[in-house]
Amino acid sequence: MGGRRHLDLDRPRRRRRRELARTRAELDRLGLPLERLGRILVTHPHVDHLSAAGALALQGVRVPVLCHPDAAACARDLDTLVASFDFHLALARLPAERERSAAVLERMRAFIFAGHAPFVATEPEPLLVEGATVATGPFTWTCIHTPGHAPGHVVFHEARHGMLIGGDLIGTSVAWHSPSSGGAHGYLASVERLRALDLALLLPSHGPPSDEPRALVERMRKRLLDREQRILDALASGTSRYADLYDLVNGDPDHVRLFPFAPMLEGHLARLASLGEIHESENVFERAR
Numbered sequence: 509m510g511g512r513r514h515l516d517l518d519r520p521r522r523r524r525r526r527e528l529a530r531t532r533a534e535l536d537r538l539g540l541p542l543e544r545l546g547r548i549l550v551t552h553p554h555v556d557h558l559s560a561a562g563a564l565a566l567q568g569v570r571v572p573v574l575c576h577p578d579a580a581a582c583a584r585d586l587d588t589l590v591a592s593f594d595f596h597l598a599l600a601r602l603p604a605e606r607e608r609s610a611a612v613l614e615r616m617r618a619f620i621f622a623g624h625a626p627f628v629a630t631e632p633e634p635l636l637v638e639g640a641t642v643a644t645g646p647f648t649w650t651c652i653h654t655p656g657h658a659p660g661h662v663v664f665h666e667a668r669h670g671m672l673i674g675g676d677l678i679g680t681s682v683a684w685h686s687p688s689s690g691g692a693h694g695y696l697a698s699v700e701r702l703r704a705l706d707l708a709l710l711l712p713s714h715g716p717p718s719d720e721p722r723a724l725v726e727r728m729r730k731r732l733l734d735r736e737q738r739i740l741d742a743l744a745s746g747t748s749r750y751a752d753l754y755d756l757v758n759g760d761p762d763h764v765r766l767f768p769f770a771p772m773l774e775g776h777l778a779r780l781a782s783l784g785e786i787h788e789s790e791n792v793f794e795r796a797r
């Protein structure tokens with residue numbers, strides 16, 4: 509009990525206050541009051557992962573908040589965070605959606621960032637660079653920079669016990685990414701890095717811990733590659749317009765064409781183009797070979 513422990517503060521979300529009260533009570537029960545919290549490590553600057561740090565500060569619990577240098581600007585400023593979702597790419601592709609997309613963005617700001625999962629600006633210390641180590645009790649965690657999902661996304665690897673704190677990179681989530689966060693190229697490269705690790709336990713941000721991390725890594729990789737294969741198959745069968753590809757990748761034509769599928773499609777198209785698989789001329793795509 510006396511050493512330093514790792515505490516997962518992800519997922520503050522809607523019942524933030526109640527959850528913080530519950531977190532406080534649980535830590536008290538363990539003899540680890542919040543007042544003994546030494547620092548907060550942020551996997552990435554999305555509101556459901558970072559804002560608890562600001563909320564704690566508002567409650568008087570002020571400790572260093574550590575993140576990757578690429579995440580720091582998003583932690584400080586909501587507009588910078590929103591810009592990292594790359595809505596502008598979808599709006600440039602789909603001018604007819606401009607009005608509806610603007611409404612979605614407004615709703616997002618009103619109900620998510622101001623209500624459901626409030627944005628709380630945080631002044632982080634950008635120390636979680638690739639290879640940085642953090643000791644918590646008997647564990648030494650190594651920081652691995654894993655771009656794709658969010659600017660400055662990192663995971664923490666404990667090599668001796670094969671443990672991984674995976675943030676949103678791996679687990680049961682949609683695997684959404686945006687080009688300015690690293691896109692499909694960055695995401696797949698990050699997944700490849702995890703494939704090379706000897707993992708026994710995954711602690712994801714969303715969902716329960718898993719003692720089958722390798723299977724989850726493989727499933728995520730397959731999900732990303734399957735999405736690209738659907739794009740290639742569609743191009744091979746004559747689909748070529750961006751809007752049609754969008755509907756195909758999205759799988760739900762009624763979904764507002766903005767988020768998160770448009771940034772994801774953009775990322776996959778960029779990756780396929782960089783691999784020489786496709787080329788584009790003014791929103792029309794074709795197989796290159």
Ligand SMILES: [Zn+2]
Binds near residue numbers: 554557657658676
């Ligand atoms: Zn996230």
